[in-house]
Amino acid sequence: MEEKIIAALDNIRPFLQRDGGDVEFVELTEDNVVKVKLQGHCAGCPHAQMTIKQGIERLLKEQYPEITAVESV
Template sequence: MKDKVLAVLDEVRPMLQRDGGDVEFVELSDDNTVYVRLRGACGSCPGAMMTLKGGIERLMKERIPEIKSVESVQ
């Protein structure tokens, strides 16, 4: 499951990097919650939650239906 999560993050990473940001995998919990850290421009962007929930989480759940949610950590 972790390999699938990393593959999805690798898929979205180029879009984030174009805007000066990045996403770092932190943890996959037992209840299938993915924890990530938004870095660079994404860490301080006012639209970070939209990127996280509307972009990364949406794609993650689409590709891996078992994923419960994607949450950002500091």
């Protein structure tokens, strides 16, 4: 499952990189919460939480409904 999540994040990454940011997969918890770390401009952006919830989480849940949430660490 982790490999699938990393592959999905690789598809999202160009959109973040276009704005000077990036995302790093940290872990998948036992209760199917994906933990990621935003990098670059995304790390300090006031819209970072919106990027995680309305962008990354929405896309990952569409592809993998068993994912319960995406959180930033």
